[in-house]
Amino acid sequence: MNILVQGAGALGAYFGGRLLESGQNVSFFVREKRAAQLIKEGLKINSPEGNFESKDVTVYTSPEQVKNIDLVILAVKGYHLDQVIPQVQAIVQQTGACVLPLLNGMEHLERLQEAVGKEKVIGGFASIIATLNAQGHVEHTSGGSAIKFGVLHNEQTEICEQLEEIHHHVKANLLREENILKHMWKKYIFITALSGITSAMQLPAGFIASTEATFTVAKKVIYEMSMLAKQEGISLAEQEVEMMANNLKGFKKDATSSMHQDMRKGLPLEVEHLHGGALRLAVKNHVTVPVIETLYGILKPYENGNPNLR
The missing domain is CATH 3.40.50.720 (NAD(P)-binding Rossmann-like Domain)
Structure with a gap:
């Protein structure tokens, strides 16, 4: 090939x-x-x-x-x-x-x-x-x-x-x-939560589980994204959603998302592709995703790199 x-x-x-x-x-x-x-x-x-x-x-x-x-x-x-x-x-x-x-x-x-x-x-x-x-x-x-x-x-x-x-x-x-579409959605759900919370914290993934409040925010992103998946015809069992949420606790302390790595380097972020895409799906399906919308607002200024370096 x-x-x-x-x-x-x-x-x-x-x-x-x-x-x-x-x-x-x-x-x-x-x-x-x-x-x-x-x-x-x-x-x-x-x-x-x-x-x-x-x-x-x-x-x-x-x-x-x-x-x-x-x-x-x-x-x-x-x-x-x-x-x-x-x-x-x-x-x-x-x-x-x-x-x-x-x-x-x-x-x-x-x-x-x-x-x-x-x-x-x-x-x-x-x-x-x-x-x-x-x-x-x-x-x-x-x-x-x-x-x-x-x-x-x-x-x-x-x-x-x-x-x-x-x-x-x-x-x-x-x-x-x-069923590749279901697997793609599961990746999209998880990476939207992981990249969003690590970049908003500006801390590695190991800190997600360090406080219950932080983990709750990340978990709510999982649930909001799972709702969007259902609206798009992808049904996930409750235990699948719970497993994705709990997997956010399993990272080594210094592991992190690619979006957070890009943020630390002052590079552009995929916030429009990930979180912006979720917001467009929410509008399309007449639902609200307030936690994703909040993360989007926090990260949007970094879309084209660190605004302090431009």
């Missing part, structure tokens, strides 16, 4: 690197600055799952350069979606590739389906705690990593089967799920 990873931040570089390590034909579509860094530094992963380094990385910076691709793994932040959709369109038109987006949230699915066709957009998401260091190398700090994916259209069955077969050769979990 010929795989193009679009975006080589921590997420794209990690999973692209693991696929490259397993012998897959992997290339990267990135911006000029990141392309220069990858060419100079190579791709390097520091991880408890095993380190990996490659100095021979194929990178593209314009859609016209991309040929003979079966799958595009879209690994960009939500706030880059508007910018990358024309690029994805061009690549899919040239190659006929399917697209596996690993973005958080749900709104991007419809946007991409409108751009390239429902038959081309596979459902999926990623789970990992990682960041890039100053050299652009991946620092993977959690003990595991996974991409979950699944068919959203009958024409995707073959490509999903091929991706499933790769799983045993990759030092990351590539897990095919039958």
Whole structure:
């Protein structure tokens, strides 16, 4: 399988690197600055799952350069979606590739389906705690990593089967799920609570459980998001919701969300993609989500980076 990873931040570089390590034909579509860094530094992963380094990385910076691709793994932040959709369109038109987006949230699915066709957009998401260091190398700090994916259209069955077969050769979990939309919603629910509370606290995830008041706020986000999921046709059992809430207590003291990591670096935040998306769903379904709305208001000034540094 010929795989193009679009975006080589921590997420794209990690999973692209693991696929490259397993012998897959992997290339990267990135911006000029990141392309220069990858060419100079190579791709390097520091991880408890095993380190990996490659100095021979194929990178593209314009859609016209991309040929003979079966799958595009879209690994960009939500706030880059508007910018990358024309690029994805061009690549899919040239190659006929399917697209596996690993973005958080749900709104991007419809946007991409409108751009390239429902038959081309596979459902999926990623789970990992990682960041890039100053050299652009991946620092993977959690003990595991996974991409979950699944068919959203009958024409995707073959490509999903091929991706499933790769799983045993990759030092990351590539897990095919039958009800991928439900799994995507569970990730969206959890990450909206985790990223919102850690960024609002400006403290690592280990502090969520340090006071009952803080945990209560995070738990209410879980419940508000679960209500939105139900409004969108995704039914979660009460014990599933409780388990997600209780999982917020299970982080090591220094572990944190990618949004909080970005906030500490003064980088843009996915607040519009996550919390803003939830608010739009609430309006659509004529319900209120006051805790999410409060977190959105707190974090919105940081959307384009630390306002004190602009």
